[in-house]
Amino acid sequence: MSKVNILLITDYFLPGYKGGGPIKSVANLSTSLNLSCNVLILTGDRDLGDTKKYENIKTGLRCKVGEHNVIYEGAFGFSSMLKHIRNERVNLIWLNSFFSIYSIKILLLKKINFIDIPVIVSPRGELSQGGLSIKSIKKYLFIYLGKLVGFYSRIFFHSTDQSESISIHKILGIKSFCIPNLCTSSHSFSFPYKESGRLKVVFLSRISQKKNLLSAIKIVNLIKSGEVIFDIYGPPEDQIYLEKCILTAEESPPNVTINFFGGISSEQVPITFSKYHVFLLPTLNENYGHAIVEAMLSGMVPVISNNTPWKDLQCYDAGWDLDLGNLNKFSDALGEVMAYDDDKFREVSSCVVKYISQRVNNLENISKYKEFISKVTLKD
Numbered sequence: 001m002s003k004v005n006i007l008l009i010t011d012y013f014l015p016g017y018k019g020g021g022p023i024k025s026v027a028n029l030s031t032s033l034n035l036s037c038n039v040l041i042l043t044g045d046r047d048l049g050d051t052k053k054y055e056n057i058k059t060g061l062r063c064k065v066g067e068h069n070v071i072y073e074g075a076f077g078f079s080s081m082l083k084h085i086r087n088e089r090v091n092l093i094w095l096n097s098f099f100s101i102y103s104i105k106i107l108l109l110k111k112i113n114f115i116d117i118p119v120i121v122s123p124r125g126e127l128s129q130g131g132l133s134i135k136s137i138k139k140y141l142f143i144y145l146g147k148l149v150g151f152y153s154r155i156f157f158h159s160t161d162q163s164e165s166i167s168i169h170k171i172l173g174i175k176s177f178c179i180p181n182l183c184t185s186s187h188s189f190s191f192p193y194k195e196s197g198r199l200k201v202v203f204l205s206r207i208s209q210k211k212n213l214l215s216a217i218k219i220v221n222l223i224k225s226g227e228v229i230f231d232i233y234g235p236p237e238d239q240i241y242l243e244k245c246i247l248t249a250e251e252s253p254p255n256v257t258i259n260f261f262g263g264i265s266s267e268q269v270p271i272t273f274s275k276y277h278v279f280l281l282p283t284l285n286e287n288y289g290h291a292i293v294e295a296m297l298s299g300m301v302p303v304i305s306n307n308t309p310w311k312d313l314q315c316y317d318a319g320w321d322l323d324l325g326n327l328n329k330f331s332d333a334l335g336e337v338m339a340y341d342d343d344k345f346r347e348v349s350s351c352v353v354k355y356i357s358q359r360v361n362n363l364e365n366i367s368k369y370k371e372f373i374s375k376v377t378l379k380d
Contacts, residue, residue, distance in 0.1 A: 004377055005038045005089055009076075009106065010096040014065055015054060016047035017265050018235035020206045022096055022124045024266065024290040028182040029094075030068050032366045037373065038069075040088055042081075045072040049235065062088075076102040078109065091117055092377055098123040099139065107151055118376045122158040123287075127167045130285025130307060134209055143171060156376050161309040164287045177375075179368045180309075181288040183297070183360045191299065194277055194345035199338040201230045202276040202300075204269065204291050205283070207245065208237040212305070215282045215327060217248045220256055222331035226338045228256045230280075233272065235263035273298045277345060278337055282324055283307055296356035299349040303333045310356070317348055318355035 010026045012019030030039045040062070045053040057063065059074050073080060081102075085093070095103040098121060109115045125131050132139055146152060157176035159165040168176045192200055201220060205211040213232065220230045236242040249258040264272060269291075273279075279295035279302045286292065286308040296302055296310075302319035304310065313319040320333040340348065 003036065003038050004091045004373055006033065006040070006092045006094055006373070007085060007088065007090040008039060008041045008094045008096065009102055010041065010043050011100050011102065012048050013041055013043035013070060014068070015265070018048035018050075018206065018263055021286075021288065021290045025122070025124060025181050025288070026096055027068065029369070032182050032362070033369060033373075034067065036370055040084075040090075041068055041070045042076075042084060043070060043072060044076075045074050049237070076105060078105060078114075081105060081109070082114065085115065085117075092120065092373065093117060094120045094122065096122050096124060098126045099142070107146075107155065110154065111149070111151060118156060119154075120156045120158055120376060121152075122160075123164070123168065124160075125164065125285055125287035127171050128164060128285040128287060128307075129167065130210055130283070132171075133284065147172065158372070160287050163309070177372050179372060180360075180365050181290070182362055182365055182369075183290070183293050191277065191345070191349070192275060194340055194342040196339055196341045198227045199229070199278065199334060200276045201228060201278045201280050201334065202233065202273070202295075203230070203280050204233040204264075204272065204295075205281060206237050207232075207234045207242050209241060210284050212282045212284055212324070213245050214241070214248060215324065215330075216280050217245055217252075217258065219280065219282065219327050219330040219334065220258065221248070221252050222328060223256060223334060223338070224253055226255060226335070228334070228338070230256065230258045231261060231276070232259065233261045233264050269294060270298060273300055276300060278303055278334060280330075280334070281305070282322075282327075282330060284324075293356060293360060296352050297360075299353050301337055301345075301348055301352055303330055303337075310359075313355065316355045317351040319348075319352055 008026055012023055030041060033039050045059050057072050059072050062071050093106060095106055097103050110119050152172055157168050157174055159168055159176040159178045160181045165176050165178045168174060203213060203216050207213050220228060252258050273295055279300045282305045284307060289308045292302055304321050305324050306321040311321055313321045322329045
């Protein structure tokens with residue numbers, strides 16, 4: 001039986017990093033399916049917010065990026081999309097955004113029967129309550145019009161956890177195939193010595209309302225004793241929001257030092273994590289949270305909101321997942337880790353790694369993805 005030719009379409013891909021988790025989701029999916037399928041990634045020729053394209057790439061041509069087959073495009077026109085689909089003899093199109101203009105164009109081509117192959121949509125958290133809370137009027141209007149004209153008929157939806165499945169069904173009235181994201185490998189690095197009364201905290205994510213850095217800074221500023229270093233990594237999506245965060249950081253008490261470092265590449269993430277004790281992310285919503293998973297696989301203690309798939313952390317001595325309605329609980333959690341000595345920190349770190357390792361099963365999930373692809377390509 002011949003391999004399925006899959007075209008993964010995504011706004012941003014490697015060497016970009018500002019697009020956050022979806023870049024990792026697509027990279028991990030490509031890596032995992034390449035042995036059983038022919039996977040090609042069609043993506044933009046620049047990173048999120050950049051005006052200049054990546055150096056040393058040619059647009060419109062297939063190239064090799066590490067182990068990935070990629071075509072970069074300056075603009076996703078209807079004609080170029082159809083050309084790639086035809087030339088690459090694509091059997092399955094996999095969209096990695098719900099609201100992307102590129103996804104909309106593919107869905108339109110499918111609707112008017114210019115495309116007669118199956119299409120999968122992975123919203124990547126865009127249809128969650130947190131995702132829809134930003135620019136909500138435009139998003140709900142688009143959804144309403146799409147449902148009105150039957151935009152989502154004959155389209156397969158993929159969710160990565162049960163809460164996202166519920167959101168998709170609630171918003172669109174459509175059942176989705178639920179398969180968790182695939183994770184990157186764990187990395188072993190030595191941590192900084194944990195001295196009681198001192199704490200090194202990191203935030204690593206896009207600087208946006210959804211990731212809720214402003215609340216993270218407020219949480220750290222609630223700590224009035226001990227010595228806290230809070231380092232922030234991530235590209236800004238909203239300059240006005242970033243300025244609010246900087247102003248709030250300037251109000252920190254004398255025992256708190258806050259540093260902004262900007263974005264870093266995915267290759268720099270593991271060694272960066274090795275410098276800290278706690279990963280802080282009071283996010284409004286994550287359908288997966290690659291940074292959370294990588295932090296936990298590295299043994300960092302997570303202090304996160306309860307708007308992610310990683311629940312009941314306290315029950316397993318593996319960190320905290322807390323309600324955003326009470327930021328004091330977040331600061332109390334940080335205070336508890338601050339009190340740890342080195343032995344206690346490494347004990348909890350081991351619990352964190354055990355917790356996440358038991359919940360992330362790549363081999364089982366890869367098998368589920370293959371079954372999903374088989375069902376989709378047979379049904380359409």
